[in-house]
Amino acid sequence: MKLNIALLAGDGIGPEVIEQAVKVSDAVAKKFNHEINWRPALTGAAAIDAVGEPYPDETHEICASSDAVLFGAIGHPRFDNDPSAKVRPEQGLLKMRKKLGLFANVRPTFTFPSLLDKSPLKRERIEGTDLVFLRELTGGIYFGEKGRREEGEIAYDNCVYTRAEVQRLAKKGFELAMTRSKKLCCVDKANVLETSRLWRETVQAMEKDYPEVEVSYEFVDAVAMRLVQWPNSYDVLITENLFGDILTDEASVISGSMGLMPSASLGSKIGLFEPIHGSYPQATGLNIANPMATVLSAAMMFENFGLHTEGKAIREAVNKALNEGIVTEDLADGGKSYGTSEVGDWLANNI
Numbered sequence: 001m002k003l004n005i006a007l008l009a010g011d012g013i014g015p016e017v018i019e020q021a022v023k024v025s026d027a028v029a030k031k032f033n034h035e036i037n038w039r040p041a042l043t044g045a046a047a048i049d050a051v052g053e054p055y056p057d058e059t060h061e062i063c064a065s066s067d068a069v070l071f072g073a074i075g076h077p078r079f080d081n082d083p084s085a086k087v088r089p090e091q092g093l094l095k096m097r098k099k100l101g102l103f104a105n106v107r108p109t110f111t112f113p114s115l116l117d118k119s120p121l122k123r124e125r126i127e128g129t130d131l132v133f134l135r136e137l138t139g140g141i142y143f144g145e146k147g148r149r150e151e152g153e154i155a156y157d158n159c160v161y162t163r164a165e166v167q168r169l170a171k172k173g174f175e176l177a178m179t180r181s182k183k184l185c186c187v188d189k190a191n192v193l194e195t196s197r198l199w200r201e202t203v204q205a206m207e208k209d210y211p212e213v214e215v216s217y218e219f220v221d222a223v224a225m226r227l228v229q230w231p232n233s234y235d236v237l238i239t240e241n242l243f244g245d246i247l248t249d250e251a252s253v254i255s256g257s258m259g260l261m262p263s264a265s266l267g268s269k270i271g272l273f274e275p276i277h278g279s280y281p282q283a284t285g286l287n288i289a290n291p292m293a294t295v296l297s298a299a300m301m302f303e304n305f306g307l308h309t310e311g312k313a314i315r316e317a318v319n320k321a322l323n324e325g326i327v328t329e330d331l332a333d334g335g336k337s338y339g340t341s342e343v344g345d346w347l348a349n350n351i
């Protein structure tokens with residue numbers, strides 16, 4: 001297969017982890033006779049510095065005309081620490097998701113046998129966890145009208161959802177549940193929020209189309225607790241943008257590190273594959289960031305093309321590295337650790 005992949009490294013550790021994902025993907029392409037044409041493009045603070053905006057038109061054209069996008073991370077402390085900044089790297093990510101129509105963010109959480117005793121959570125609670133969040137990605141409070149009034153003394157961010165937005169996300173959730181253990185949990189705050197009541201009402205109305213799926217409705221605050229208490233009780237969870245963002249960072253504790261958490265952002269056209277973590281500025285240039293989340297995002301990319309053997313080859317290499325202790329410092333527990341690039345080389349050599 002010949003693949004054109006837009007490559008958006010971004011900021012902070014983005015370029016370092018992307019470099020490893022490229023190495024591993026190229027090794028996969030070589031082994032399975034594919035050709036990958038990487039198409040680098042600017043985004044985030046790097047794009048603001050170069051051309052004044054975080055998701056330039058040229059970058060969008062490269063993304064929109066590629067078969068998929070592989071994305072690192074964006075964000076820089078100079079914007080995080082300046083609340084008055086009008087142009088921000090994160091706007092680039094939001095704009096890209098919106099313009100590419102990427103409304104469903106698939107965020108799997110699973111455990112790795114060799115890491116079970118490294119989690120702060122007890123082995124017997126997390127063993128066998130295999131759940132997936134479907135986070136709505138182009139609506140809700142991240143995209144509602146926002147602003148200030150009363151001379152800046154009052155700030156607001158509106159949370160808005162349409163029934164159609166909920167339906168298309170929930171449909172993917174029901175379909176995913178049908179391919180797994182047929183359990184779907186709708187995470188909301190319907191005891192308080194009107195948008196959540198729309199979510200609940202919409203999902204309830206869809207239940208009849210999927211009679212085999214057992215649907216539960218849980219409030220987000222309770223899910224935040226049960227997720228780390230009984231992660232095994234969940235399979236597919238659907239939720240809105242903000243709740244999904246927060247709960248999936250929490251879920252990284254089950255797997256063992258933010259550096260292990262991949263994702264796929266899907267819509268009707270091309271897919272974007274991105275780790276769930278940010279630009280981890282403290283680690284920039286130190287060759288210590290875990291590249292596995294980005295490498296596993298590349299595995300999701302291959303699988304989304306129907307190339308399951310290729311995806312499996314990456315997953316097996318990651319598992320093997322974890323079993324053999326070829327890990328960055330976040331997983332080394334104070335013991336021997338390897339650099340970002342060494343882990344990338346090892347994975348590429350073990351495809």
Ligand SMILES: NC(=O)C1=CN([C@@H]2O[C@H](COP(=O)(O)OP(=O)(O)OC[C@H]3O[C@@H](n4cnc5c(N)ncnc54)[C@H](O)[C@@H]3O)[C@@H](O)[C@H]2O)C=CC1
Pocket residue numbers: 013017072073074075076077080090093257258259274275276277278279280281288289290291293330
């Ligand atoms: N998708 C994206 O591009 C995202 C960007 N951001 C941006 O990233 C910047 C930093 O945000 P933070 O809240 O610190 O989130 P972060 O995800 O960058 O880092 C939080 C913590 O997670 C751990 N971590 C993250 N990635 C890791 C990796 N690859 N290997 C090992 N450990 C890792 C580190 O302990 C780090 O301190 C901000 O500017 C933020 O806006 C935040 C989240 C997502």
Ligand SMILES: CC(C)CC(=O)C(=O)O
Pocket residue numbers: 090093094245276277
């Ligand atoms: C920086 C945010 C817009 C993104 C984020 O935290 C995420 O998608 O997980």
Ligand SMILES: [Mg+2]
Pocket residue numbers: 245246249276
């Ligand atoms: Mg996040």
